[in-house]
Amino acid sequence: MQESTVTVKGQTTLPRDVRAALGLASGDRVRYIILEGEVRILKARSVKELQGMLARPGRKAVSLEAMDDAIAEGAAQSAGAER
Template identity: 75%
Template sequence: MQESTITVKGQTTLPRDVRAALGLTSGDRVRYVILDGEVRILKARSVKELRGALARSDQRPVSLDEMDEAIGAAATERALPER
């Protein structure tokens, strides 16, 4: 278990093992998630780093126009009365 001390300014240094586990280097940002009285520290990621995170090898990329068409078609389908 790792621990660190909080300064009078509310600051602390993340232990080396914690930084290594999260892949943190100088200048990186972290996020704090509070769940049921516990805090989880996550490495903050930029939107650019998320590119391709949902990509699947069996599915081609979809353009924004194709997405808009699909959303419009689904909305139209839902708006039509059932027969």
């Protein structure tokens, strides 16, 4: 378990092992997620870094228009099922 001390200004130094686990370097930004009394620290990523994250080998990319059409079709089917 890693620990660090909080200063009077609310600052702390992330331990080396934590920085290594998150792949953090000087100047990187972190995000804090608070869930039920616990805090998770994540390396902040730019939108550009997310490109291709959901790509699957052998599957063709889907356009935004195709996604919108699929959402509209699913909504229409859902509305029909409720009747």
